[in-house]
Amino acid sequence: MNPNPLPLDDLVPEYIRHFAAYIPSKPDDELKKLYGCDPLYRLNNNENPLGPPPAARAALKDFAPYKAAIYPSGDAWHLRRALAQKFDLEPDQFLVGNGANEVIAFVIKAFCQEGDNIITADKTFAVYEWIAEFSGFNARLVPLKDFSFDAQAMLEAIDERSKIIFICNPNNPTGTYWHKEQLTNFMERVNGRQIVVIDEAYCEFVEQDDFPDGMKLIRRYPNLVVFRTFSKMYALAGLRIGYLAGSMDVVDIIRRTCVVYSVNTLAQSAALKALNDDQHILRTREHVKAEKARLLPHLKSLGLEYQSGEGCFVMIKLPLSDTLAYRKLMGRGVMIRSMTGFRYPNWIRVSIGATAAMSAFAEALTELINSHKGIT
Amino acid sequence: MQNRYPPPKLILKTRLNPEAKLNLNTDPAFLPTVQSFIEKTVLAFGLEAKGALALTLAGEEIFNYLCDNLNLGAEIKINCRKGSCYSAVDFILPLKNLALQAFNLTATIDVDNEESLNEMGLLIASRMVDHMQISHNENGNLQLSLRKDKEYPKITAGGHPLRTPAAAPFSIVTPDTEELKFFVTASHLYTPSAFLPHDFYYPGKIVDMVNAGELHAAIIRDAAGAIGGGIVWRWYSAKMIECCGPFILADQTAALTPEQRRTAARDLLEYCLNKIARSPAVGLISLTPGPDLPQNHFEALGTVFEYHNNAPATEIKALFRLLQEDPGTIAWAHPEIEDFLRDEYRRLTLPREIRLSDSSTGESQTDFSVLTVDTDSNQSRKKVTLQPLWAGADLEKNIADHIALFNREKIANIYCTIDLGQSWQAAFTPILHKKGFQPRLILPYGGQGDLLIFQKTAAAETGPVL
Ligand SMILES: Cc1ncc(COP(=O)(O)O)c(C=O)c1O
Numbered sequence: 096m097n098p099n100p101l102p103l104d105d106l107v108p109e110y111i112r113h114f115a116a117y118i119p120s121k122p123d124d125e126l127k128k129l130y131g132c133d134p135l136y137r138l139n140n141n142e143n144p145l146g147p148p149p150a151a152r153a154a155l156k157d158f159a160p161y162k163a164a165i166y167p168s169g170d171a172w173h174l175r176r177a178l179a180q181k182f183d184l185e186p187d188q189f190l191v192g193n194g195a196n197e198v199i200a201f202v203i204k205a206f207c208q209e210g211d212n213i214i215t216a217d218k219t220f221a222v223y224e225w226i227a228e229f230s231g232f233n234a235r236l237v238p239l240k241d242f243s244f245d246a247q248a249m250l251e252a253i254d255e256r257s258k259i260i261f262i263c264n265p266n267n268p269t270g271t272y273w274h275k276e277q278l279t280n281f282m283e284r285v286n287g288r289q290i291v292v293i294d295e296a297y298c299e300f301v302e303q304d305d306f307p308d309g310m311k312l313i314r315r316y317p318n319l320v321v322f323r324t325f326s327k328m329y330a331l332a333g334l335r336i337g338y339l340a341g342s343m344d345v346v347d348i349i350r351r352t353c354v355v356y357s358v359n360t361l362a363q364s365a366a367l368k369a370l371n372d373d374q375h376i377l378r379t380r381e382h383v384k385a386e387k388a389r390l391l392p393h394l395k396s397l398g399l400e401y402q403s404g405e406g407c408f409v410m411i412k413l414p415l416s417d418t419l420a421y422r423k424l425m426g427r428g429v430m431i432r433s434m435t436g437f438r439y440p441n442w443i444r445v446s447i448g449a450t451a452a453m454s455a456f457a458e459a460l461t462e463l464i465n466s467h468k469g470i471t
Numbered sequence: 472m473q474n475r476y477p478p479p480k481l482i483l484k485t486r487l488n489p490e491a492k493l494n495l496n497t498d499p500a501f502l503p504t505v506q507s508f509i510e511k512t513v514l515a516f517g518l519e520a521k522g523a524l525a526l527t528l529a530g531e532e533i534f535n536y537l538c539d540n541l542n543l544g545a546e547i548k549i550n551c552r553k554g555s556c557y558s559a560v561d562f563i564l565p566l567k568n569l570a571l572q573a574f575n576l577t578a579t580i581d582v583d584n585e586e587s588l589n590e591m592g593l594l595i596a597s598r599m600v601d602h603m604q605i606s607h608n609e610n611g612n613l614q615l616s617l618r619k620d621k622e623y624p625k626i627t628a629g630g631h632p633l634r635t636p637a638a639a640p641f642s643i644v645t646p647d648t649e650e651l652k653f654f655v656t657a658s659h660l661y662t663p664s665a666f667l668p669h670d671f672y673y674p675g676k677i678v679d680m681v682n683a684g685e686l687h688a689a690i691i692r693d694a695a696g697a698i699g700g701g702i703v704w705r706w707y708s709a710k711m712i713e714c715c716g717p718f719i720l721a722d723q724t725a726a727l728t729p730e731q732r733r734t735a736a737r738d739l740l741e742y743c744l745n746k747i748a749r750s751p752a753v754g755l756i757s758l759t760p761g762p763d764l765p766q767n768h769f770e771a772l773g774t775v776f777e778y779h780n781n782a783p784a785t786e787i788k789a790l791f792r793l794l795q796e797d798p799g800t801i802a803w804a805h806p807e808i809e810d811f812l813r814d815e816y817r818r819l820t821l822p823r824e825i826r827l828s829d830s831s832t833g834e835s836q837t838d839f840s841v842l843t844v845d846t847d848s849n850q851s852r853k854k855v856t857l858q859p860l861w862a863g864a865d866l867e868k869n870i871a872d873h874i875a876l877f878n879r880e881k882i883a884n885i886y887c888t889i890d891l892g893q894s895w896q897a898a899f900t901p902i903l904h905k906k907g908f909q910p911r912l913i914l915p916y917g918g919q920g921d922l923l924i925f926q927k928t929a930a931a932e933t934g935p936v937l
């Protein structure tokens with residue numbers, strides 16, 4: 096027994112004491128042992144089964160080990176120049192982070208102080224809410240309406256302490272999006288009083304003509320901040336690299352809370368090579384389209400309700416507990432996302448993976464549904 | 472419904488509950504200080520004179536006991552807390568240099584000797600209060616908590632018949648005080664009492680618990696304001712939330728079609744799930760699954776029996792769902808329980824690495840064992856839950872002494888939970904078996920690992936028979 100127990104009650108803020116740490120899934124080898132499955136198909140993280148674009152692969156292969164001894168560019172110098180060129184903005188309008196997750200924290204730290212709140216949806220990517228809550232700021236959660244962000248209700252949720260509004264476009268997990276006019280109407284009504292973050296983590300998957308490109312709206316709306324990531328379409332999730340873009344004044348503020356040197360050399364060089372590979376985007380879109388075309392009729396034939404929009408994932412409603420379904424599917428070697436944590440109890444989200452993985456999923460799901468029918 | 476642990480307060484932020492703290496040494500000269508501190512404080516909390524007296528007397532017993540059994544001058548803390556519907560007194564003792572065996576409820580008494588039973592401070596204290604818990608608190612201290620509930624008027628079952636039954640579509644809202652009381656009272660009309668929480672006989676208590684953030688409630692309401700049903704939930708343990716309901720306020724033939732009724736119940740449950748989905752809770756448990764509970768959200772954990780003094784035992788079917796993806800864990804098992812665990816884990820599809828722990832390998836043990844107890848005596852049933860705090864060579868005798876004591880106290884419901892995440896607790900299994908306990912169910916992640924709940928079955932000497 097420790098003779099002098101730490102006075103944790105005195106040291107730890109109330110909002111941390113009651114916050115549960117997020118426990119990521121165990122590594123594959125451990126999971127295979129635990130669930131007795133091999134192979135294990137991961138369809139839980141919306142990764143790109145095609146892998147990184149060829150030029151990025153080459154950059155990874157050519158990485159000289161001696162470079163590991165040297166600090167990376169502390170502010171992703173070359174990558175920011177390439178981004179500026181691609182999106183017709185200035186390099187200083189970009190901040191690169193260790194995944195888009197890290198830039199979420201930069202923005203919240205830059206604008207919120209005690210008593211402030213952020214506004215987002217109840218059923219969206221959880222990290223905006225988490226970072227706000229464990230930093231001691233209230234997250235106001237506006238219910239989705241018909242699986243979509245509800246602009247009117249979000250505007251009504253604003254008060255004088257609201258600092259940031261997070262919109263996920265297209266939304267993870269529902270795949271819905273605000274079209275151009277919806278977004279610009281919203282920006283007009285916010286009228287520059289709050290920072291509006293548009294998280295475009297999945298924008299490269301969207302082919303709809305009316306889908307707004309946040310980068311093009313930054314000039315018009317200086318309070319707009321756009322998030323993008325190399326984890327999804329560009330398949331560099333393992334290297335952890337994402338970024339934000341905004342008006343010069345706003346980015347200048349956010350830069351003050353930004354952790355420099357948090358993005359490694361390998362990630363920067365692979366991202367630089369990945370950025371302009373449009374062929375890779377087309378190939379990935381084709382793959383997602385083809386697999387969805389196989390999956391959705393199958394779900395229908397099983398009598399399952401689903402929600403499939405933009406992005407490389409589909410939500411499915413099950414006649415049993417999603418956390419039980421997770422365990423049962425794991426036993427069959429398929430890992431999906433159970434959605435109680437997204438506030439969609441009894442729904443699961445499956446990422447569009449490689450063809451073999453999707454076949455394994457379809458088979459395991461069929462067995463699960465049929466065996467469940469036998470029980471009830 | 473007892474709050475068995477202080478509830479983490481993430482879900483509903485509440486104003487801080489009143490508290491008063493006293494630091495002192497275990498010196499009998501301080502007895503009057505302790506007495507007036509407890510009495511004045513709990514009276515100030517609003518506890519009735521009778522309850523305040525009982526709690527004060529219980530506190531005096533504990534303090535005397537500590538003076539007798541701790542080194543003179545040991546530092547202790549006494550903390551009076553005002554809960555929603557109760558006042559509590561915690562004695563917090565640093566574990567350092569503590570002779571833990573003194574905290575077995577049976578310590579210093581001879582269970583066969585009636586007189587010694589009456590002299591036993593801890594036991595007497597437990598008889599005077601509604602709830603006593605000896606536990607190991609988060610900061611490594613031993614904590615002895617006494618709790619006395621406020622008295623509330625009991626409603627006569629039946630409630631008010633609904634003049635205008637609610638009709639779909641509904642919206643789900645947090646009830647105001649009057650709506651909450653209406654829902655609680657009216658639920659007696661439409662749901663058999665076996666499915667309702669005992670506290671539903673005391674609407675004022677429910678209101679107090681909800682206002683204090685210890686209980687949470689949601690109701691469905693139609694466009695005209697008529698209430699169609701509701702659900703309540705609360706922390707059951709540090710990691711588990713318990714829900715009671717949904718209860719729909721309509722008889723089977725009423726305004727709602729079966730489909731509308733199912734939808735209303737599902738929406739209420741999902742509302743509750745969405746409220747707790749991103750909380751630190753790992754699971755939601757339902758111990759009184761009523762007719763409206765959407766079972767397809769749950770898994771059946773198992774059954775325990777509740778024995779009553781003058782009535783047949785009732786079955787409690789525990790339903791459960793995890794709120795998160797199961798990352799898998801280790802379960803330490805004594806060989807005697809291995810088959811049970813394997814079968815249960817297979818049935819529940821819970822990924823567990825079962826590791827066998829064998830206590831017959833001859834290494835030396837400490838002489839004494841310690842069990843913590845949680846006694847619950849404020850309801851129609853008397854119930855006690857044992858938990859291992861320390862294993863030792865006298866374990867078998869210690870458990871036997873506890874059982875003898877509970878028999879004498881006419882406590883028919885004796886449970887023992889062991890934490891499968893803690894290897895040393897495996898040694899309890901063969902002794903529990905020998906003493907007539909049966910494993911009833913596994914509560915996933917109920918402790919450091921899964922909790923295995925044993926229940927003492929009715930052996931000849933305990934009275935009630937299954
Ligand atoms: C909507 C959304 N935003 C941001 C992220 C975080 O991405 P990164 O891997 O760049 O941290 C994700 C990842 O799942 C996401 O779904």
